[in-house]
Amino acid sequence: MAKVNLGNLQELSSANLPPSHQPIKMAEGFDLLTVGDGDLSFSISLKRAYPSIHVTASTLVESTTELYKLYNNAADISKEFTEVWNEEILYKVDATNLKGTINSEKKYDLILFNHPHLGDSTLLKSEALAAQRHYSLLSHYFYSAKEVLNENGRIHVCLSGNQPKTWNVIQAARNCGLQCVSQESTKCPISKWLFHHDDETSSHQLAEAKPHYKISRKFRNGKLGSKHFLSRYGYRHRRTEGDLFQGDAKEMNVQESYNFVFAHTDEKVSNSIDNMEAENTCHVCHMRFDNKEDLCAHLESPALPDVAHRSSCKEEKLAMEERKHADAKSSSQSNVSKIEERNLTTTSIDINNATILIEATVEQKFDSKRIKWLCRQEDFPLSKYIKSKSQCQDAIKNGRIFLNGHVVLDTGRFVRENDVVSLVKDSGAAKAKDDNSDEDSKSSGAVISFVREIESHRKEGLSLVVANKPVGVRCVGSFSATTLEMKTKKHYERSRHVKTLFCHPLTKLDTGCGGLCAVAISPSPISEADLESSLNIRYNFTVLVHGKTPETWKSGVYAKVPANGVRQWKRQKTLDNDVEVDNGSTITISTEALDLENAVLIKALDVLSIPQAGEQYEQFISTLSISSGHDDGRLANVIAYILRKLEYPVVNDRFAKREYSCLPRRMKNILKQKVCIGCYSLTIEFEGATQLVTAESHKRTQCKFWRETLASLTSTS
Numbered sequence: 001m002a003k004v005n006l007g008n009l010q011e012l013s014s015a016n017l018p019p020s021h022q023p024i025k026m027a028e029g030f031d032l033l034t035v036g037d038g039d040l041s042f043s044i045s046l047k048r049a050y051p052s053i054h055v056t057a058s059t060l061v062e063s064t065t066e067l068y069k070l071y072n073n074a075a076d077i078s079k080e081f082t083e084v085w086n087e088e089i090l091y092k093v094d095a096t097n098l099k100g101t102i103n104s105e106k107k108y109d110l111i112l113f114n115h116p117h118l119g120d121s122t123l124l125k126s127e128a129l130a131a132q133r134h135y136s137l138l139s140h141y142f143y144s145a146k147e148v149l150n151e152n153g154r155i156h157v158c159l160s161g162n163q164p165k166t167w168n169v170i171q172a173a174r175n176c177g178l179q180c181v182s183q184e185s186t187k188c189p190i191s192k193w194l195f196h197h198d199d200e201t202s203s204h205q206l207a208e209a210k211p212h213y214k215i216s217r218k219f220r221n222g223k224l225g226s227k228h229f230l231s232r233y234g235y236r237h238r239r240t241e242g243d244l245f246q247g248d249a250k251e252m253n254v255q256e257s258y259n260f261v262f263a264h265t266d267e268k269v270s271n272s273i274d275n276m277e278a279e280n281t282c283h284v285c286h287m288r289f290d291n292k293e294d295l296c297a298h299l300e301s302p303a304l305p306d307v308a309h310r311s312s313c314k315e316e317k318l319a320m321e322e323r324k325h326a327d328a329k330s331s332s333q334s335n336v337s338k339i340e341e342r343n344l345t346t347t348s349i350d351i352n353n354a355t356i357l358i359e360a361t362v363e364q365k366f367d368s369k370r371i372k373w374l375c376r377q378e379d380f381p382l383s384k385y386i387k388s389k390s391q392c393q394d395a396i397k398n399g400r401i402f403l404n405g406h407v408v409l410d411t412g413r414f415v416r417e418n419d420v421v422s423l424v425k426d427s428g429a430a431k432a433k434d435d436n437s438d439e440d441s442k443s444s445g446a447v448i449s450f451v452r453e454i455e456s457h458r459k460e461g462l463s464l465v466v467a468n469k470p471v472g473v474r475c476v477g478s479f480s481a482t483t484l485e486m487k488t489k490k491h492y493e494r495s496r497h498v499k500t501l502f503c504h505p506l507t508k509l510d511t512g513c514g515g516l517c518a519v520a521i522s523p524s525p526i527s528e529a530d531l532e533s534s535l536n537i538r539y540n541f542t543v544l545v546h547g548k549t550p551e552t553w554k555s556g557v558y559a560k561v562p563a564n565g566v567r568q569w570k571r572q573k574t575l576d577n578d579v580e581v582d583n584g585s586t587i588t589i590s591t592e593a594l595d596l597e598n599a600v601l602i603k604a605l606d607v608l609s610i611p612q613a614g615e616q617y618e619q620f621i622s623t624l625s626i627s628s629g630h631d632d633g634r635l636a637n638v639i640a641y642i643l644r645k646l647e648y649p650v651v652n653d654r655f656a657k658r659e660y661s662c663l664p665r666r667m668k669n670i671l672k673q674k675v676c677i678g679c680y681s682l683t684i685e686f687e688g689a690t691q692l693v694t695a696e697s698h699k700r701t702q703c704k705f706w707r708e709t710l711a712s713l714t715s716t717s
Contacts, residue, residue, distance in 0.1 A: 030195075030204070033108040033148070034058060035095040035141075038238045039071035041215075042114055043089075044081050045233035048213060049190065050204045057081060058093035058102070067091075070242030077234075096140035096302040099147040110194070111145045112156040115254060118303060119240045127166070127665065132287075134167045139285035140302040142176040142262070154196065155262045158186065160225065160254040162661045169260060175286070179265035186257040187227040193261045209233055218251065225255030256661045354402075354424035358382055362419040371403065371421065372396070372411040382423050390480050398481075400424050448473065448487055451516065452693050454686055458534070461523040464506070464686055465492070466693045471514040471674060476505045488519045502526050506537065507679075508633035515541070515679030516695055538596060538683040541626045541639060542605075542697040544676035545648040546659040548620035553604035558594040559587055559642055561630050587645040600628040600639060606703035610664065611710065619662060621651060623703045636677050651676040651700075667706065676701050 031054040034043045043057035061067045067074045081087050094101045095113055116137055138157065145155045155178065159169060170180060182193040195204065209232040218224055219236040228235055239245050239252055280289045282298060289295040360381040366374055375382040375392045382401075386392050393411050395401050401408045402422040403415065415421065449468045456462035469475065469484050477483040481490070489503040504526040507517035518537055520526050589602070606623040626639055640650045649656035651663075652675045660668070680697040683690065699705040 031108045033111045035113045039074045040077045041235050044077050045230040045235035047085050048233040051207055052204050056088050058090040062092050072243050096144050098144045107150045109150050109153045114158040131166045136285040138172040142173050143284045158259050160257040173262045178262040181263045182261040184259050190229050193259055224251050225253040226257040256657050357423045357425050359422045362415045364417045367417040371413045371415055463521050465519045467517050468695050469517050474511045475508050492521050510634050510636040513636035516682050534687045536685040538629045539679050540681035541679050542701045543624045544651045544701045545622050547648045548607050549604040549622045556601055556603045557589040558599050559589050560599050587642050596629040600626050602626050608703040608707050
């Protein structure tokens with residue numbers, strides 16, 4: 001990881017500091033304390049953003065030397081923090097015992113803790129145990145922070161994903177006499193929660209981000225799960241192990257991170273810490289222990305493994321490492337077997353069995369380039385046939401590209417000067433495909449099925465074909481053999497025993513949405529005039545959404561499709577925040593019937609209350625039926641947009657990650673990355689006749705399926 005370039009700090013002094021780093025008169029009464037700040041980048045980014053506030057940084061590591069060993073950027077940061085900004089760094093500070101480890105009577109206005117985590121790998125085997133232990137960690141942090149907090153001070157914690165729910169952060173704070181006063185995404189400006197009053201916000205001006213604050217792009221662009229406002233000032237979330245971490249994922253993924261801010265409350269809490277008199281029970285986190293010795297050990301170091309598990313932690317970690325090593329060895333052997341199998345196939349291939357379309361020799365300027373890049377370069381001969389990366393990948397997958405007489409199996413293959421690259425008309429592989437098979441219709445295990453063919457009575461040879469398209473297949477395009485248009489063309493050319501058919505997709509269903517699509521085929525070119533006056537298609541989608549819809553939706557409500565069309569809506573990035581911006585009108589619903597050419601009909605079919613252990617609120621999902629005749633393309637995207645604006649986002653919608661993170665892990669393991677929407681019914685009016693074509697809706701869109709799945713999970717647990 002690149003270090004932050006701060007220039008020659010040794011030569012900096014208060015006399016010759018640049019204007020942006022001149023000592024600033026601090027505002028009275030606003031002192032911040034950061035705890036658990038690994039490489040100190042959060043502390044310094046706060047100071048850089050608001051130079052007028054006091055920031056005291058603290059870390060659990062024992063010394064400066066130890067800190068520098070863990071993080072390669074810590075030396076530059078600590079030097080700037082102490083010498084340029086004249087702030088203090090505290091070592092050996094335990095977040096669960098701040099008063100005892102800070103050794104100071106100083107009080108703070110705001111105490112901040114980003115992504116608290118025990119870092120105990122033995123907790124991976126039990127989600128319930130991990131939740132209990134981290135609930136205990138949060139409870140002791142809140143209790144400890146209150147002891148060094150000013151009367152009107154506040155306590156901050158940043159959590160990601162479903163941690164706020166599973167770790168029960170609200171209850172942990174409530175048991176310590178705190179209430180949540182702010183909850184904001186990390187990409188929002190920190191002024192929304194950092195300051196208590198508006199007058200504080202106006203008295204502290206946000207400083208300009210300087211060029212030397214810049215850090216690696218992965219910490220700024222959301223690649224690690226969430227964007228953070230302070231990343232422009234140098235903040236990066238690092239692992240506890242720092243640069244000494246030996247695993248594959250060097251950086252933690254902190255998807256959907258949120259800042260929570262808590263303040264004192266006068267509300268009386270039942271079973272509060274002052275009234276806990278049960279024997280051998282922790283008065284902070286309410287955990288019970290077998291004896292007083294275990295309780296005392298827990299109170300002494302709440303962040304350490306529980307007494308009952310402490311003796312076996314080392315053995316469990318060793319066992320986990322052994323299992324991990326065995327799995328890696330098994331996987332490696334499996335991969336070797338697959339490579340050997342592929343090599344056996346390669347040795348049996350003879351380029352002489354194929355018809356060469358074009359052949360070229362690699363020049364010196366293309367030496368050490370990847371073949372998927374080379375083939376589509378304008379000054380390389382193969383670009384006459386290969387125009388895009390996807391075409392090159394398809395050609396390699398179908399065994400049409402050879403390198404020095406051997407078929408290329410890897411799109412990342414490097415070429416060398418004087419290598420000979422050949423493109424053949426058909427694959428010279430020993431195992432040729434059967435021309436009558438529909439193997440090309442298979443994509444990642446999904447198969448395109450042709451459900452119905454409707455023949456025209458007015459134009460000879462013209463037919464409407466209804467195909468069931470899987471997720472991941474594009475409807476329109478002749479640039480690739482994997483699109484629905486080309487697969488339909490190839491299938492019916494085979495079945496009709498003709499050389500050429502013309503194919504015209506009528507349904508432009510989104511690539512990420514599966515379901516029924518209509519395609520017109522004919523031996524002669526198809527014009528819009530042939531279909532416009534005699535064809536009308538109504539689409540019916542089945543959708544799974546977050547939330548419980550109103551009772552009125554059972555009988556059906558209408559919503560207008562925004563006039564701009566979804567292609568006009570683009571997310572616009574502003575300096576302070578990334579938000580979804582649209583130029584369309586507000587979405588409103590009506591019980592009065594609207595023309596479905598420019599509207600959607602929404603009906604609620606089913607609703608499911610998802611059991612949430614220990615939660616104070618209910619979580620719902622609902623199955624909806626949505627009908628529309630709107631046919632300007634990407635209708636699934638239009639529907640998802642409308643539902644977002646109505647505050648019932650589609651499950652797995654990329655703009656509803658917060659709602660998705662609250663779902664049970666069992667659901668998320670089944671859902672994967674699939675959006676819960678599909679077109680499973682078409683009403684086709686063609687040449688005066690009406691036909692209804694249906695397909696079975698996918699189980700992930702049905703509340704019934706999730707009701708049975710979650711019920712079986714509850715019964716087994």
